[in-house]
Amino acid sequence: xxxxxxxxxxxxxxxxxxxxxxxxxALIMTAVGVGLATGMSLEQIIKVIKEGMGNxxxxxxxxxxxxxxxxxxxxxxGGAERIAKTLINRFGEQRVHWAMMFVAFIVGIPVFFQxxxxxxxxxxxxxxxxxxxxxxKIGVPLVAGLSVVHGLxxxxxxxxxxxxxxxxxxxxxxxxxxxxxxxxxxxAGPIYGKWIGSRIHKEVPKEIGDQLVVQREEKDLPxxxxxxxxxxxxxxxxxxSSWATLSLPKGDRLRGALEFIGDPIxxxxxxxxVSFFTLGYARGFTRDKILAFTNECLGPxxxxxxVIGAGGAFNKVLLESGIGKQIAEMAAHSAISPIxxxxxxxxxxxxxxxxxxxxxxxxAGIVAPIAATMPGVNxxxxxxxxxxxxxxxxxxxxxxxxxxxxxxxxxxxxxxQTWTALETIISVVALGLILVLDLFV
Numbered sequence: 001x002x003x004x005x006x007x008x009x010x011x012x013x014x015x016x017x018x019x020x021x022x023x024x025x026a027l028i029m030t031a032v033g034v035g036l037a038t039g040m041s042l043e044q045i046i047k048v049i050k051e052g053m054g055n056x057x058x059x060x061x062x063x064x065x066x067x068x069x070x071x072x073x074x075x076x077x078g079g080a081e082r083i084a085k086t087l088i089n090r091f092g093e094q095r096v097h098w099a100m101m102f103v104a105f106i107v108g109i110p111v112f113f114q115x116x117x118x119x120x121x122x123x124x125x126x127x128x129x130x131x132x133x134x135x136x137k138i139g140v141p142l143v144a145g146l147s148v149v150h151g152l153x154x155x156x157x158x159x160x161x162x163x164x165x166x167x168x169x170x171x172x173x174x175x176x177x178x179x180x181x182x183x184x185x186x187x188a189g190p191i192y193g194k195w196i197g198s199r200i201h202k203e204v205p206k207e208i209g210d211q212l213v214v215q216r217e218e219k220d221l222p223x224x225x226x227x228x229x230x231x232x233x234x235x236x237x238x239x240x241s242s243w244a245t246l247s248l249p250k251g252d253r254l255r256g257a258l259e260f261i262g263d264p265i266x267x268x269x270x271x272x273x274v275s276f277f278t279l280g281y282a283r284g285f286t287r288d289k290i291l292a293f294t295n296e297c298l299g300p301x302x303x304x305x306x307v308i309g310a311g312g313a314f315n316k317v318l319l320e321s322g323i324g325k326q327i328a329e330m331a332a333h334s335a336i337s338p339i340x341x342x343x344x345x346x347x348x349x350x351x352x353x354x355x356x357x358x359x360x361x362x363x364a365g366i367v368a369p370i371a372a373t374m375p376g377v378n379x380x381x382x383x384x385x386x387x388x389x390x391x392x393x394x395x396x397x398x399x400x401x402x403x404x405x406x407x408x409x410x411x412x413x414x415x416x417q418t419w420t421a422l423e424t425i426i427s428v429v430a431l432g433l434i435l436v437l438d439l440f441v
Contacts, residue, residue, distance in 0.1 A: 001038065001322065005366070008034045012314075012362070013349070023358050024303070027310035031317040038321035045317070052316025053309040059164060059265070060308055063155050064301050066268035070231070070275055071116070072297035073290075077279035078220060079227035080107045080120060086224040088127070096127055097141045097197075101189040104145025105182070109231060113150040114403065117143065121407055125204045135204055135408055136418055137197025143404060144189030144422050151356060151391040152177040152184075152384050152430065155234065155264045158357045161308060162386050165315065165364040166371065168379035170264055171242020174235060176380050176441070180433045188425040196418055205409035222283060230271060230278045237267035304357065311361030318365050338377050339385040339438060342367040343431050346389030355398070360390035378438055385434050392427035395420055 008030050015026035028049065035045035074080045083106055091099035103123075108116040124142055128135045154160045154174055163173055241262020248255035260266060280290045342363055349359035363386050371377045394401050395416065405415040 004034065004037050005318070008037075008318075009349070009362070016355075016358070023355055024306040024310045027307070027314045027358070031310070031314040034314075034317050034321060040317075040321060044320070048316050048320045049313040052313035055316070056161060056164075056312025057305060057309040060161055061305055062265050063160055063268060064305060064308075065298060066265070066272050067155060068297050068301055069272050069294045070234075070268065072293050073272070073275040073279045074107070074227070074231060076285070076293055077222050077227075077283045079222050079230070079279050081123060082221040082224055082227050083107060083231075085123075085221070093131055096131065096133070097137050097190045097193055098186075100124065100127075100138055101141035101145040101185050104142045104189075105149055105185055106228070106231065108146040108149035109153060109235060113146050113400065116146045116150075117403065117407075120146075128204050134197040134200065135202040136200050137193050139404075139408055140193030140196065140418055140422055141185075141189035143419065144193070144426065145185045147391060147423060148181045148185040148188070148426055148430075151360075151387040151426070152181050154238070155268060158308065158360045158390070159383070159387055160264060161312070162360055162364045162383045165361075165368045166379045166383050166386075167368075168383045169242055169245070171239045171245075171262065173380040173383050174238055175242070176437065177384055180384060180430055180437065184426055184430045184433060187429050188422045192422055192425055196421070200410075200414055200417065202408055202410060202414075205407070222279060226278050226282075230275050233271040233274060234264070234267040237262045237270065238264060241267075307355070307357050308361065311358060311365070315361065315365030315368075319369065338367055338371045338374060339382050339434060340431075341370065342382050342386040343389035343427075346386045347392045347427065350390050351393050351395075356390040360386055363389065378441060381434050381438050381441070385431060388427050388430035388434065391423050391430075393420060394423040 011033065012026055012030045015021040015029065016023055021029070031049055031052075032045055035048065040048070080103075083103060087103055088096055088099045100120075100123075104116065104120060107120060120142055121139075124135070124139050127133070128138050150156055150158075152159065154163055154170055154177070159173075159177075160170075162168075163170055239262075241259045244252075244255040244258035244262070248258075261270065276290055280293075285293075345366055346359045346363035349362050350356060364383075367382070367386065371379065371382055396402075396412070401415060401419060404410070404419040405412065408415075408418075410418065
């Protein structure tokens with residue numbers, strides 16, 4: 001059975017990288033193949049795939065939809081630009097690259113990497129043109145902040161999926177991700193960005209820069225405080241829920257209420273509803289306009305949902321086939337730390353497939369049964385280690401690689417020196433900090 005797992009992963013990687021099969025189709029095909037190879041009946045294979053995909057999407061589809069709506073309200077209201085301008089004014093021009101990291105970290109909490117990047121890149125272009133600084137020095141901290149949040153901080157779908165698979169505490173995972181994520185983003189972003197920016201000087205590409213650099217009147221932007229409150233509301237509610245679970249007795253009414261509103265689905269729902277007022281009606285948007293925003297933003301999430309759901313199906317087949325139990329039994333006698341194992345498996349799949357989501361979901365499905373048999377494993381840090389591994393060494397098989405290349409007007413070599421390097425720095429530094437934190441919590 002162990003050889004079947006290895007073979008299944010190799011087949012999955014070959015389907016995606018060599019045969020160029022859609023990750024969703026490849027994951028379903030591999031799940032069926034594993035079921036057949038391990039002696040599951042045809043009826044059982046279908047049932048398990050449906051259960052795995054349904055259980056995964058039943059939770060994550062709601063999280064993804066609500067998070068995307070919140071990000072859309074930020075974009076249309078100018079809330080993200082307000083946060084950026086305020087922080088930049090307070091940091092000063094000479095430390096603007098540090099400001100960009102914090103901007104990306106805050107803005108990236110409720111939105112996907114690509115959404116946050118497209119949302120904030122006009123600001124990067126504007127600053128680069130006004131200051132004459134290298135686009136790399138300002139842009140690297142931006143993408144570093146977005147990438148760290150995307151891979152480590154719930155409620156991003158892949159991170160939330162790993163939380164669910166590992167049965168980790170959401171609030172503690174968020175807390176630890178902030179402790180680990182901020183210094184990681186600082187090293188990979190402003191510090192590395194300043195160093196590489198002094199060696200690679202890039203001007204803003206003229207055509208795309210002329211399209212995206214749009215000046216807005218100060219009076220047309222929402223307030224900083226209300227914008228920050230809206231975007232961080234779900235995080236505050238989740239942390240409050242974790243505090244209640246740890247501090248209050250079972251049956252306590254306050255604990256029950258805080259755990260309810262701190263559930264990822266309810267907290268995001270509350271934040272989205274609040275955004276309709278703080279970033280919608282308060283900015284002069286009509287009900288019809290807000291409805292249009294929330295409808296049109298959901299289309300691009302379809303492919304992401306399918307990949308996540310298929311990863312859940314593959315995970316379920318592995319568990320039901322008995323492979324997970326056998327791996328767990330072997331690993332129980334192994335000296336390898338589950339934290340390192342989760343990071344390593346995710347890293348290997350990431351390098352081969354280019355997909356952080358596929359690597360994180362697959363690694364979580366393999367390592368979860370191992371961790372369940374080993375006492376003393378910190379599930380929250382295990383979740384973060386898997387996420388860190390899923391970010392490493394982005395290269396030409398990752399769509400994010402080409403996104404950065406085109407927007408920054410870089411060559412392939414320059415993109416490897418900037419984007420690929422910072423992703424690897426994030427992965428390695430985060431793992432180191434996770435192992436250090438594991439000594440104390």
